[in-house]
Amino acid sequence: MAKCKRNRNRTKRSFTVKEPKANRNYKDTVFRMLFSDRKNLLSLYNAVNQTDYRNPEELEIVTLENAIYMGMKNDLAFIMDTNLYLYEHQSTYNPNMSLRDLFYICSEYQKLVDKKSLFSSTLQKIPAPNFIEFYNGSMGIADCTELRLSSAFEHLSGEPKLELVVTVFNVNEGHNAELMQHCSMLKEYAQYVAKVRHYAAYMQLNQAVERAVNECIREGILTEFLIRNRSEVINMSIFEYDKELEEKKLRKAEFEAGREIGHEAGLAEGKNQAAFETAKRMLALKEFTSEKIAAISGLSLDEVKKLQE
Numbered sequence: 001m002a003k004c005k006r007n008r009n010r011t012k013r014s015f016t017v018k019e020p021k022a023n024r025n026y027k028d029t030v031f032r033m034l035f036s037d038r039k040n041l042l043s044l045y046n047a048v049n050q051t052d053y054r055n056p057e058e059l060e061i062v063t064l065e066n067a068i069y070m071g072m073k074n075d076l077a078f079i080m081d082t083n084l085y086l087y088e089h090q091s092t093y094n095p096n097m098s099l100r101d102l103f104y105i106c107s108e109y110q111k112l113v114d115k116k117s118l119f120s121s122t123l124q125k126i127p128a129p130n131f132i133e134f135y136n137g138s139m140g141i142a143d144c145t146e147l148r149l150s151s152a153f154e155h156l157s158g159e160p161k162l163e164l165v166v167t168v169f170n171v172n173e174g175h176n177a178e179l180m181q182h183c184s185m186l187k188e189y190a191q192y193v194a195k196v197r198h199y200a201a202y203m204q205l206n207q208a209v210e211r212a213v214n215e216c217i218r219e220g221i222l223t224e225f226l227i228r229n230r231s232e233v234i235n236m237s238i239f240e241y242d243k244e245l246e247e248k249k250l251r252k253a254e255f256e257a258g259r260e261i262g263h264e265a266g267l268a269e270g271k272n273q274a275a276f277e278t279a280k281r282m283l284a285l286k287e288f289t290s291e292k293i294a295a296i297s298g299l300s301l302d303e304v305k306k307l308q309e
Contacts, residue, residue: 029075030237035076039056041076043185045080046182047179047182047183048169048179060079062077062078062084063076064077064108064111075088075089076088077104084105084129085130087132088100088132091136093139094133096152098152098165105164131164132166133169135168135169135170135172136171136190138197141168142170143176144167144170145167145168149163173190173191175190188221192221195211195212196209197241205241205242206238210234213226213234275298279294279299279303290304
């Protein structure tokens with residue numbers, strides 16, 4: 001876990017961003033709904049940063065209401081200890097999260113300095129950003145990895161002039177035991193997701209979600225949350241799992257297309273190599289003109305002349 005205990009005497013800012021309200025124009029997620037609760041979010045923050053804050057009101061929520069990507073809302077943004085944190089949840093592997101977070105943090109900063117002049121002689125202070133992704137997809141990854149914006153730069157020479165690093169925590173059941181130990185809500189969320197996936201493997205999705213919800217309530221896993229938000233959680237879980245399956249199909253299609261292209265390229269390369277070998281043998285016999293070799297091997301006249309040299 002990240003070790004970053006900070007000064008607890010925060011400086012209050014003059015800007016005010018309202019706490020997120022329910023908006024069903026986009027598809028919410030169970031993760032965002034669970035950790036939109038300040039108490040749960042503070043517990044998650046403490047677990048990630050190895051801190052022990054007790055007052056949820058110290059979290060200054062700054063999640064942008066209009067930051068929606070592909071029908072899914074950006075999850076959680078808040079200020080704590082004069083730092084800005086962007087928390088994102090992903091149920092499928094997404095190597096582009098650093099680029100998405102770049103767009104999001106630009107929107108955040110634009111909002112925070114909206115009424116301040118950037119042409120003044122005074123340096124405008126902004127909260128330092130921190131980017132965290134909580135991943136619980138079915139593709140196996142390490143407990144903690146990083147995604148870097150510079151990985152997307154073409155023909156990068158030297159050190160990148162712009163960088164953004166997203167720390168990715170694998171929050172599937174059985175991973176990041178210490179993190180789970182310090183945030184019971186995250187652990188129970190992982191258990192719930194594991195149950196949905198387990199039952200969805202051999203029964204209809206709606207039945208699998210219903211069974212997972214009922215079982216969790218009986219076993220004391222997210223009990224209050226599931227009882228209070230039962231129907232909404234079921235609908236969101238079905239949407240999330242369907243979305244995950246669709247993205248898996250897309251990845252498979254991309255892989256198959258890439259493999260086919262690679263196969264065709266391999267065949268072309270093999271044929272080209274065979275043509276060069278044929279030309280070499282004909283040159284070694286010293287009985288054929290360059291034009292004749294080119295016609296028989298399929299190489300261009302220039303390629304044959306290069307072999308002669």
